[in-house]
Amino acid sequence: MTEVLNQRAFAPYIVSWSGERPDTSTIVATRRGTIGYLNELPYDRDSFGALWARRPLRQGRGNPEWAAIHPQRQRRCMGGLLCQVCAKPADESDEGVLWLLDAGGGDRVAEGERTVHPPVCRWCVGRAVRQCPALREGHLLVRVKRPSVDGVHGTLYRPGTALPVAAGKGYVPYTDAIGIGWVLAGQLFATLRGCTPVQGSELAALWEAR
Numbered sequence: 001m002t003e004v005l006n007q008r009a010f011a012p013y014i015v016s017w018s019g020e021r022p023d024t025s026t027i028v029a030t031r032r033g034t035i036g037y038l039n040e041l042p043y044d045r046d047s048f049g050a051l052w053a054r055r056p057l058r059q060g061r062g063n064p065e066w067a068a069i070h071p072q073r074q075r076r077c078m079g080g081l082l083c084q085v086c087a088k089p090a091d092e093s094d095e096g097v098l099w100l101l102d103a104g105g106g107d108r109v110a111e112g113e114r115t116v117h118p119p120v121c122r123w124c125v126g127r128a129v130r131q132c133p134a135l136r137e138g139h140l141l142v143r144v145k146r147p148s149v150d151g152v153h154g155t156l157y158r159p160g161t162a163l164p165v166a167a168g169k170g171y172v173p174y175t176d177a178i179g180i181g182w183v184l185a186g187q188l189f190a191t192l193r194g195c196t197p198v199q200g201s202e203l204a205a206l207w208e209a210r
Helices: 002-009 071-080 122-131 133-137 200-208
Strands: 015-017 027-029 035-037 064-069 096-102 113-115 139-157 166-173 183-197
Touching: 064 071, 071 183, 096 122, 096 133, 096 183, 122 133, 166 183
Parallel strands: none
Antiparallel strands: 015 064, 027 035, 096 139, 113 183, 139 166, 139 183
16 A cells, blocks of 8 residues: 555656546547647647647556556656656756666767657756666656757648558657648657756756665
8 A cells, every 4th residue: 555655656647547547539630631639638748849648637546557648647747847756947058958777778879869758857867767667677867958849749740641540659849731630640759959967066956866
């Protein structure tokens, strides 16, 4: 029981809960040459025209689903550069915004790398590492001078089909005028430029803040 209560208390802001079941509304091809919902509402799309996956906002209902990211909460954090764990403003210094990434791609963050993981505040670094298996295996802390939210990641559909058929997952930049109309967005992605690894005294201070 104590373990369950701890999981509920420390669930990151962006995770989905079991009481927030995904919406199963039918995806159709629209007359304007995009995918859409059969019962589409104005707030289903963002200002760039991307259609977003629907999930109810019932944070705290049921149990946290650690592998499932809530589309609207992730979108809020990434778009506003808020901490993915507590939803407060991410830590920022002269070197840039603080990002915590898994080290699956190596020991450095490539210039122009894309990520769907929102930034973090200094107080949530340790909490994020403890909660995420991928981060426990290896992680990178970087300051990002010029982050830019450039598009979405989600389920891709083949453009121009009368009956939309899902064709995998992927990134679609907002500059892709056709592709952005044929993706069911689940998360915003940011492009990371001006990356500086956190090290030395600052790294030690961040671990002390845990």
